Amino acid sequence: MFDQILFPTDGSNGATVAFDHILDIATTHDATVHILNVVDTTQESVLQLRSDSVEVLEVDGKKVVSEAADLATQQGVDTVTEVRQGEAYWTIIDYAETRGIDLVVMPTHGRRGLERFLLGSTTERVVRRADVPVLTLSPNDDAKITHPYQNVLVPTDGSDCANQALAIGVDVADAEGAALHLLSAIAIPVLGVDVWTDRQMDLLEERATELLDEVANFADDAGIESTSKTVEYGPSIHKVILTYIEEHDIDLVVVGTHGRTGFHRYVLGSVTDYLVRTSPIPVLTVRAPATEM
Numbered sequence: 631m632f633d634q635i636l637f638p639t640d641g642s643n644g645a646t647v648a649f650d651h652i653l654d655i656a657t658t659h660d661a662t663v664h665i666l667n668v669v670d671t672t673q674e675s676v677l678q679l680r681s682d683s684v685e686v687l688e689v690d691g692k693k694v695v696s697e698a699a700d701l702a703t704q705q706g707v708d709t710v711t712e713v714r715q716g717e718a719y720w721t722i723i724d725y726a727e728t729r730g731i732d733l734v735v736m737p738t739h740g741r742r743g744l745e746r747f748l749l750g751s752t753t754e755r756v757v758r759r760a761d762v763p764v765l766t767l768s769p770n771d772d773a774k775i776t777h778p779y780q781n782v783l784v785p786t787d788g789s790d791c792a793n794q795a796l797a798i799g800v801d802v803a804d805a806e807g808a809a810l811h812l813l814s815a816i817a818i819p820v821l822g823v824d825v826w827t828d829r830q831m832d833l834l835e836e837r838a839t840e841l842l843d844e845v846a847n848f849a850d851d852a853g854i855e856s857t858s859k860t861v862e863y864g865p866s867i868h869k870v871i872l873t874y875i876e877e878h879d880i881d882l883v884v885v886g887t888h889g890r891t892g893f894h895r896y897v898l899g900s901v902t903d904y905l906v907r908t909s910p911i912p913v914l915t916v917r918a919p920a921t922e923m
Contacts, residue, residue: 631659631732631801631802631805632655632656632659632661632732632733633659633660633661633662633732634661634662634664634729634730634731634732634733635652635655635656635661635662635663635664635731635732635733635734635735636663636664636666636722636725636726636729636731636733636734636735637649637652637663637664637665637666637698637734637735637736638666638667638668638718638722638734638736638752638756639665639666639667639694639695639698640667640694641667641690641694641697642737642769643769644737644738644769645737646769647737647767647769647773647775648735648736648737648767648769649698649701650775651735651767651775651777651912652735653701653702653705653707654777654778655733655735655777656702656707657705657706657707658777658778658805658806659805661707661732662707662708662709662710663702663707663708663709663710664709664710664711664712664725664729664731665695665698665699665702665709665710665711665712666695666711666712666713666714666721666722666725667691667692667694667695667712667713667714668691668713668714668715668716668717668718668721668722669684669687669688669691669713669714669715669716670715670716670717670718671684671715671716671717672716672717684715688713688715691713692711692713695711695712695713696711698711699711710729712725718752719751719752719755719756719759722734722752722756722760723756723759723760723761726760726761726762727761727762731762732762732763733762733763733764733765734756734760734762734763734764734765735764735765735766735767736752736753736756736764736765736766736767737753737766737767737768737769738753738766738767738768738769738906738907753766753906754903754906757887757902757906757915757917758887758917759917760917761917763798763914763915763916764914764915764917765912765913765914765915766906766912766913766915767912767913768909768910770910772910773910773911774881774910774911775911775912776881777881778806778807778808779802779803779806779808779881779882780806780808780809780879780881781808781809781811781878781879781880781881781882782799782802782803782806782808782809782810782811782880782881782882782883782884783799783811783813783871783874783875783878783880783882783883783884784796784799784800784810784811784812784813784845784883784884784885785813785814785815785867785871785883785885785901786812786813786814786841786842786845787814787841788841788844789886791886791887791916791917792885792886793845794886794916795884795885795886795914795915795916796812796845796848796849796884797848798884798914798916799884799914800848800849800852800854801852802882802884802914803849803854804852804853804854808881808882809856809857809858810849810854810856810857810858811857811858811860811874811878811880812842812845812846812849812857812858812859812860813860813861813862813870813871813874814838814839814841814842814859814860814861814862815862815863815864815867815870815871815874816834816835816838816861816862816863816864816870817863817864817865817866817867817870818863818864818865835861838861839859839861842859842860842861843859846859860874862874867901868900868901868904868905868908871883871901871905872905872908872909875909875910875911876910880911881911881912882911882912882913882914883905883909883911883912883913883914884913884914884915884916885901885902885905885913885914885915885916886902886915886916886917887902887915887916887917902915
């Protein structure tokens with residue numbers, strides 16, 4: 631399902647961690663990996679850099695992509711390498727759109743400094759704007775990054791964006807032979823359950839259960855043999871998801887970048903932002919359709 635994978639890299643330790651994972655995915659899916667380095671030539675950077683400094687950065691960029699390509703070749707993975715000038719996040723998105731990329735993989739943060747583009751803010755912008763799925767990984771020592779995936783989690787709120795994430799999650803679970811976990815998370819207000827009537831709680835759970843039945847039917851029709859459905863309560867949606875990840879040994883979480891709002895729905899936008907920054911496991915994000923933006 632992932633034939634063309636884009637890896638934007640600045641040569642940082644975070645990028646190295648992400649690249650190791652990319653090679654595992656590329657081997658499984660027999661994919662070509664596009665290795666891209668972006669030399670930041672935005673107006674702010676140009677004012678601080680001389681033209682010869684830009685040339686030096688291009689030379690450094692070529693070295694970064696070349697070294698990564700050599701590692702990929704050693705593992706039998708085909709690569710395409712390129713160094714471009716421009717604004718990092720926009721250059722990455724443009725490359726993905728024009729080169730038929732199926733998946734962008736980025737660490738949540740990279741090397742800071744004038745000579746490198748900041749992968750933290752760049753990653754967030756790519757997640758919010760890219761039309762293709764974006765896989766983000768934490769380079770922290772306590773991160774859990776394993777492959778192949780054995781347990782894939784898809785939290786859902788029934789929005790179109792969440793349904794897109796579900797379709798991707800089902801495809802990944804099928805390709806990896808992984809168990810699929812479907813989760814409907816319900817946030818309990820700070821005041822607690824006591825202020826809610828039994829009828830309100832029953833209505834929330836009833837709607838959540840109906841939603842899970844619908845998405846489980848979709849997974850069943852797609853041929854997923856192992857699917858679990860869970861309704862969980864907690865002080866916030868992201869905490870419910872993180873707790874589920876820890877308790878069920880999840881390897882990958884697939885979420886939409888935007889969700890449906892309302893009394894019985896949670897907002898996936900802020901939840902996704904938080905997960906990308908704090909999840910110990912890889913997060914695969916799917917952007918909302920244009921009609922929902």
